[in-house]
Amino acid sequence: MSRVEPKTVERIVILGAGTIGSSWAAHYLAQGKSVTVSDPAPNAESRLRGFIDKAWPALRTLGLAPGSDPAAVRFIPDPAEAVREAQFVQESAPETVATKVSLYQKIERTLPEDAVVATSTSGLSISELQKGRLGPERYVVGHPFNPPHIIPLVEVVGGRQTDPAVVEWTLDFYRAHGKRAIHIRREVPGHLANRLQVALWREAVHAVAAGIASVEDVDAAVVHALGPRWALVGPHLTIHLAGGEGGMRHHLEHLGPAIEEWWADLGSPSLTPEVKAKLLEGMDEETAGTPFDELVSRRDRLLVAFLEMQKKEAAAADSTRPGA
């Protein structure tokens, strides 16, 4: 199978123009590509174009590729037609096996043999989704974080029948189009990032359930101490740099036993009605009447400012590398 060079892909098809699909479309447009979008909903096209217009200012702030055009969208309601010349398909249909499999059945006869189909699924098994498909080896997970046009991460997971070359090609494709793609080497529930998310949240829930701290104080502990380091260097590198010159080796040798004791003491809360009530009450206290929309737009404004800072830093680091 001779597949096109990932960075030269021109024919990108988005299947499903809900929140995730529309955001993917906006992302590729900002990368200077044109996209073909398919969705069976009657008002899908106008919703899509509205989404892109709303997303464009943040994308401009984060940096548009030369020649980007928010109108470079072709809308084709019939998915079999939409994929006819596809090189890469990003599928973001509703999150059930039946819906996705039925969509794959519709496209598999018109889809070019060398096209790759990446599903945005956060919870379904790619091995199950690809079973019985025509050309199962070209199906792969490309799981974004919401919203994909803002958050750089994509998790790439191959199923039992996925061609390893398709996994590599997909990683390269995302990396050539402005994403930070990582390889999830085993199919596990939640891929990787959602597992990390719920692992932290479990102890955050335990702290509230066990009366250790309020919802607001748990958030403050992360916002004003842990979060910045995690956001800037990640959890493993945080530990490496916390140990002084000896780094992670020193940390593992000297604090390993203490950490294992702390691990044993971590909570295993259940989301009982009482625990849910405590969480909701604590969240009401924390948000203190601030309208939901205002909280969301504050988060998004901060996110864009943060990602700008991250981009500048990466550019500065590149320019100081020998040979740059």
Add this chain to the structure above:
Amino acid sequence: MSRVEPKTVERIVILGAGTIGSSWAAHYLAQGKSVTVSDPAPNAESRLRGFIDKAWPALRTLGLAPGSDPAAVRFIPDPAEAVREAQFVQESAPETVATKVSLYQKIERTLPEDAVVATSTSGLSISELQKGRLGPERYVVGHPFNPPHIIPLVEVVGGRQTDPAVVEWTLDFYRAHGKRAIHIRREVPGHLANRLQVALWREAVHAVAAGIASVEDVDAAVVHALGPRWALVGPHLTIHLAGGEGGMRHHLEHLGPAIEEWWADLGSPSLTPEVKAKLLEGMDEETAGTPFDELVSRRDRLLVAFLEMQKKEAAAADSTRPGA
């Protein structure tokens, strides 16, 4: 007991001028206070002054209080002498019960009755430390994050004999001096933030141990997706805002059962020699020969930039509040 108003405290004493104590001293100096510092080590005073000089540029970037003077330090080697007029004592002696108790025994007869003693301990029990002390009700935990002159969080924990008014006073004192103080309502190993830290790290270690992802990709998942949201709004508010208009209530009702299943699937790694070897090998790959000092200074540069952004945002949010 009529204790001085927290914001009018002028006589701050730092016991122990290691990395944490020196950083506390730099923090209070940047807040426009003078400090008295005590440490038995022969070269403690020159090390302290060197630390402050090195810390000052970052403190200037983050904003100095009017009248701040990096030289406003009085060094008194004898702790009993140092605390003679103290209103607030921050103790950062070495992390053993014996060392701290022996220091408390040295100061308890000269310490003014209404002074508060906050210990920087991350791992010892305040109930145990205060047992048998003269005036046990004035001892409390004030646990900072390293380095205290940069990271805003302080965890305040009272012991069995701590006067609840002392806990409140200490929270107010830190808040009046530029810190984000939170109340840990129960004595548990690791207070709160270190529990959250090891909870996330446990799943981060599991991902590597179980072959789900590389060390570098785990860090990337946090840096390029989860971390920014955590750093900007915290884990609970992240969940609240992820659920759309229905917020956390919707999230708990619709995703509660799925989250409990994911919780059940999270890993419980042990730090076996094999796991440690994988972590160290993965960290070597991630850092790829970049000198340790360069990694540390990059993290610190990013941290200061992040905290500046956080401060500006807080100021902007304040100025748009009704009545501001």
